[in-house]
Amino acid sequence: MSTLFVRTLREDPADAEVPSHRLLVRAGYVRRAAPGIYSWLPLGLRVVRRIENIIREEMDAMGAQELLFPALLPKEPYDASGRWTSYGDGIFRLKDRKGNDLLLGPTHEEMFTLAVKDMYSSYKDLPVLLYQIQTKYRDEPRPRAGVLRGREFVMKDAYSFDVDDAGLEVSYQAFRDAYVRIFDRLGFDYVIVKAHSGAMGGSASEEFLAKAAVGEDTYVHCTTCDYAANVEAVTVSPPAAVAYDGLPAAHVEETPDTPTIETLVDHANAAHPRTDGRDWRASDTLKNIVFSVRYPDGRSEAIAFGVPGDRDVDVARVEAFLGEGAVFEPYSEEEFAAQPSLAKGYIGPGALGADEPAGIRYLLDPRVAEGTAWVTGADEPGRHVFDLVAGRDFTGDGVVEVADVRDGDPCPVDGDEGGVLVSARGIEMGHIFALGRLYAEALGLQVLDENGKLVTVTMGSYGIGPTRAVAAIAENTLDDLGLCWPRNVAPADIHVVATGKDEAVFAAAEELVRELHAAGVEVLYDDRPKVSPGVKFKDAELIGVPTIVTVGRGLAEGVVELRDRASDERSQVPVAEAAAHLVSLVLR
Amino acid sequence: MSTLFVRTLREDPADAEVPSHRLLVRAGYVRRAAPGIYSWLPLGLRVVRRIENIIREEMDAMGAQELLFPALLPKEPYDASGRWTSYGDGIFRLKDRKGNDLLLGPTHEEMFTLAVKDMYSSYKDLPVLLYQIQTKYRDEPRPRAGVLRGREFVMKDAYSFDVDDAGLEVSYQAFRDAYVRIFDRLGFDYVIVKAHSGAMGGSASEEFLAKAAVGEDTYVHCTTCDYAANVEAVTVSPPAAVAYDGLPAAHVEETPDTPTIETLVDHANAAHPRTDGRDWRASDTLKNIVFSVRYPDGRSEAIAFGVPGDRDVDVARVEAFLGEGAVFEPYSEEEFAAQPSLAKGYIGPGALGADEPAGIRYLLDPRVAEGTAWVTGADEPGRHVFDLVAGRDFTGDGVVEVADVRDGDPCPVDGDEGGVLVSARGIEMGHIFALGRLYAEALGLQVLDENGKLVTVTMGSYGIGPTRAVAAIAENTLDDLGLCWPRNVAPADIHVVATGKDEAVFAAAEELVRELHAAGVEVLYDDRPKVSPGVKFKDAELIGVPTIVTVGRGLAEGVVELRDRASDERSQVPVAEAAAHLVSLVLR
Incomplete structure (x- = not known):
């Protein structure tokens, strides 16, 4: 040291x-x-x-x-794979003195x-x-x-x-x-x-x-x-498709001032109570959120995600779905203004889909399975459609996994037997x-x-x-005192601390270090002559070598102290046996 | 293999x-x-x-x-040392996504x-x-x-x-x-x-x-x-300064059509013979060569090197003198035209030096020592000056080591005792x-x-x-057959070649390889079943592992062949002793 x-x-x-x-x-x-x-x-x-x-x-x-490839690479292979472009700003690009394109x-x-x-x-x-x-x-x-x-x-x-x-x-x-x-x-x-x-x-x-x-x-x-x-x-285990024979026909209702799921549920419970006696819940509604997306290769598009109204769209899951380098944000006021078929706050499946006038790709959460009925926007301000049945009244352009995952959600493997996610x-x-x-x-x-x-x-x-x-x-592995390495990755096997000013202490510590070295043990030896024991111990705790050996006052009684950094267990070992004991600890 | x-x-x-x-x-x-x-x-x-x-x-x-520093580095420390600029085009520079300057x-x-x-x-x-x-x-x-x-x-x-x-x-x-x-x-x-x-x-x-x-x-x-x-x-051991009392005064002579050292020496021997009886030689003349120099930091200047007429200016020595990244070339016709005080082919010390009208720094070879007399340009076409004595009639702005070094030049250490350079x-x-x-x-x-x-x-x-x-x-270390590695850096210690189609050969070779591995010897084992012995030997020679062991026809007589790749010495060793013999060869 x-x-x-x-x-x-x-x-x-x-x-x-x-x-x-x-x-x-x-x-x-x-x-x-x-x-x-x-x-x-x-x-x-x-x-x-x-x-x-x-x-x-x-x-x-x-x-x-x-083998070993260079870090500095020519552009061509990355052009062939498309990654020169698709990585966007995520890679370092440079030119050499002749103007050739390179990347790291x-x-x-x-x-x-x-x-x-x-x-x-x-x-x-x-x-x-x-x-x-x-x-x-x-x-x-x-x-x-x-x-x-x-x-x-x-x-x-x-x-x-x-x-x-x-x-x-x-x-x-x-x-x-x-x-x-x-x-x-x-x-x-x-x-x-x-x-x-x-x-x-x-x-x-x-x-x-x-x-x-x-x-x-x-x-x-x-x-x-x-x-x-x-x-x-x-991935969500999608509910099995259910038959929709006998379900009521979809019907549009007046739902003034209900641009959010919360206002919609409140209004529906007050004005359009369910016939089965239970209240409307957010999970009965279908929320459609439109994003504009720009891909690293320059392409752009609008995508609508249809998810149950009780769930948010999870940004990390959208990122994973869109791929590295894609940039996306919710549709802006200007973008809504440019698409008169979209009624902000009341967007429904009727206006969405690649074939509709707005040309917006419409992707549905797996929970919006065939035969499920939803309350969702009717594409006019202040109106929603009730009993809109997936597969009967609307379909999407595909399925997407972007709704948030919550503690308590059923496990995709054994959710049926009660397994839940945390x-x-x-x-x-x-x-x-x-x-x-x-x-x-x-x-x-x-x-x-x-x-x-x-x-x-x-x-x-x-x-x-x-x-x-x-x-x-x-x-x-760290704790309040500092780093606390597992034995196989620690910067040394043993941290030997010599304390005090007694020459015999330093001599004994050096002898111990020599024996450990000779046995192939990596030692960090704190031999600093003018540093206080307190500072040495603090440094040893901070550095986090798994075993700390103190050669100090105990030497008068012929012992050194061993301390396990992680558990803080301490023991005294006769100085003559210390090296053998430590070697067996390290090399076991 | x-x-x-x-x-x-x-x-x-x-x-x-x-x-x-x-x-x-x-x-x-x-x-x-x-x-x-x-x-x-x-x-x-x-x-x-x-x-x-x-x-x-x-x-x-x-x-x-x-320790380990990054390869991708911020500009600032290299600005402080001046190397961001002085390296010129020699370093790779790039910018990160925020526009910060970086270098490799x-x-x-x-x-x-x-x-x-x-x-x-x-x-x-x-x-x-x-x-x-x-x-x-x-x-x-x-x-x-x-x-x-x-x-x-x-x-x-x-x-x-x-x-x-x-x-x-x-x-x-x-x-x-x-x-x-x-x-x-x-x-x-x-x-x-x-x-x-x-x-x-x-x-x-x-x-x-x-x-x-x-x-x-x-x-x-x-x-x-x-x-x-x-x-x-x-470095040239400069001749000691000699006293110039009694040397003749400098005198300008007509030397028509003598723009080169060769024409000058011929003319001088014909028209102005030496008084001591020997011929004029190129080494009696002082050649002044003007370069324009551009430094990586943008500065530029003209420098004249004065060297004995029998020597060229060595480009590598000029590079070393000017420093990394400096670009230089001989004065162009345009540059001469712009400096009327310089008579191309007849440039002498009179027109050179930082204080002269042309303002050209004038650096002299150490052989142009105080007291040495020279024939050199008189700064007018067709005229040279004779008996121009360094230190008496002219001085330079400094000394420079750019003249070429030749086989036979005196050694700077023991040239006096006859040591010469090769x-x-x-x-x-x-x-x-x-x-x-x-x-x-x-x-x-x-x-x-x-x-x-x-x-x-x-x-x-x-x-x-x-x-x-x-x-x-x-x-x-390579030779006509291929690479030929020293033992300590070879990609393997031993190259074992199994030849033929006999299963016993491959079994014996594998056993040998196993024994060598167990002893800590690195082996390259050519186990390719359908490759001819000739191709295997050619590959072994090309790859250049220092010891090649052939397990093949000799096995019937219980021996394998050892070949030293570098010396081509061959010997036969009983197969039972081969591993021990090879281990002692490698680990000695």
Whole structure:
């Protein structure tokens, strides 16, 4: 500690939004170089490297092969895949001295695909599993939370290449198993959730999240089964279509001054009571919300989402539905004014749909199932239509999952048996994704199959961010005193603190450090001669090495004190046995 | 080899200029992604990693601490040092979505300096030795020779920070020693040469070069002492000033049609013979060459170099003198026309110098020492001045080392005893440099000294490029058959080739591979069942693992064949002893 390039800070950095960021800066793990861009000091780099090594060992063990693509990339492959455009402002673009377009790679699907195309041509060459651990770049609109969402970050990105879907399924499962081993070895509390497959298409998609209250991802899990999903990926089990024979015909009613669901329900209960005796509820109404959408490739359109009136449209779910880079906002007054067929506050299915005059694509929540009856706008101010039956009186242009998900919603798997969803927050650390043929098609990656016929290769993509993992694990494990690392990723195995001014103490501490080093144990040794024990202990707590050994006053009685950083359990060990005891603790 | 992500090529790539580039592509080590930007395939990445590990071990052993700065950097520190401008087109600049200026770091002096400023404040904290192994970017005007001069490349850059010059000297020597250990371990033929300190100032500066005929660096070494220097750094031992009492007075002579040194010497020997009996030689004349120079910060000036007429001005030495990014060319007809005091072909010291009407800075070769007499232009067409004595009749504005260095020139160290210089070519792989206070001053890095006084810290910088090292070592060691790696950097320790179709052969080869793996030996195993022995041997020669073991026909007699790739020595070893023999070969 007397020579280590580190300075701990007593004060929180002004720009730190989350606890892990505050502590990683205060404990001297990272320093900010620019917004979303960080320097890794020696302690922080050791954690990154230990995480990378665990990932590398498991990748190598499963037969994935490591290579390394450049970060600075030519435009052409990203043009072919469409991502040069679709990424919008999310990537860093630049020109070289000759005016050629370049970008800083956000992920490397294109480069891996082209490498396989360059090298392989037969089904006999497949499957091949490739990975790299490499620095990536995204121009985040709001870089936040330190290294949790940086603009420069390290990623392990891996890809599988298979000749058919069955092969992809095997590769996907092999990577999933390796990820479980990696996350188990990292030694913290994580959850695997179903994820949205996104605009990329593809099938299976799962995220590995660190549980953390400050996480940007909301996920839900079932109270009774093992279902867990990112909120963007939750699907509603649609009610079965019901027969609508015998339902009353739709009828328009005067509903003056009812532009909101609340005013509509109140008015309906007062003026148009239900015949079955119960009150009208917000969930009996159909709310239609129009958004104007601009896609990163320049296209734009208006979309109306029809959702039950008791639910809001969830922005994150809309984002997932529209795909990366799309910008959307509710229809403006000007846009309403330009579409006389839309009566703001009273918009109904009658005015919506690609075929109607306004030409607005109309997408319905799965709960608006065939045979369900709704109260909804009649497309005239002050009027609503009652008993409007889906499938009989109206249809949409498609189904959409954008209504919000709530604690208590039925589980899509065992909701019938009473399973309900509850939400929690997490930090995305890994993502595995059966990507399919999107990139292989865009870049022409085909091989000859057993019958000598050209087939397009199918791919999976598998990512973990080691630098983000540092912050996510920190966030998941920290406590009031500071960082609190799992043993496998800590910057050192043992933190030895020598206290006082007694030369015998320092001599004993140094001997212990020597023995530990000789046994292959990584030690952080606080040898600072003029620093008080209180400051040394505070630093040790802040830095968060899992075992703290104090060599101090106890030495007179021949003992040193061991403290478990996480549990705060303390014990005394005879100094002569300390090294052996610690080695067995670390290497068990 | 049946699953390794590699394909060897029989044909040379069209764009490859040097043998190492051809072979690294053909053997499947690298692939070009864009001009000067390469992907590292598994074989290539293994070589990079082995080189990096040797460097890391020696850095750690000498007490240097590893950290990691971003590659994407804010403009401000590079503005403060002046390098944002002085790098000219040599760096990649870009803007983020908010319009902020960023660059891709070419080297990280600024970031290291600011990190030390951020963390340290006292002489007690120094010295500190810091390093990183990190990806760097330079927008080379002519990226060439594959990974030898790439636009994206990996660098180990290290810096020392000391409170005074004596400390810097110790740090410099410690890094020099570590570099010698690194280069010795890399196991190829290198040379340490004095280097030009450049526009940065600084004092000691040495380069570690791989000897290679295709190298971009020309260096000279003495035939009798251990002097060796990059040609930019060679200094001429100036002749001692001689007394000029009694020399004849300068006199202008008619020398019609003598615009070149050759015509002048011929005319002088015919019309104005020397009185001492010997002929006039080109080395008796003083040639003055005017350049117009534009600096990267926008300044421009004209400079005249006065050199003995038998020597050319060496462009590389002019570049080194002017500093990175300066652009220069000989005076144009238009520029001469605009300066009537300059008579092209007959320019003499009389018209040159900052104080003369043309205002041209006039710098003289050290051989133009005080008391030496010259024949040179009289600043009128068709006239030269004879017996013009330096120090008596003219002086320059300074001394410059830009005249070419030639085989046979006297060694600056022991030229008096007959030591002469001979030239050779090499590839710069490492550079150590006592940088001084330039960056610390620009960025305000000061610490309190023992007396409580603020002093500016002095720095050294120490770089090695691991990715360039791959090509440089390849270039230094390759032969007609292919790559030929030193043992410590080869992508594998042993290349096992199983030949034929006999199942017993493959079983024996696999058993050998298993035993070698178990002993910690890295093996490349050619298990391809349908590939001919000839193709397998060609691939093994091309890939260049230092020891090739053939398990094939000899197995019937119980032996395998060992072949040393470099010497082509072959021997037979009983199959039962093969593993132990190979382990002792590799791990000795």
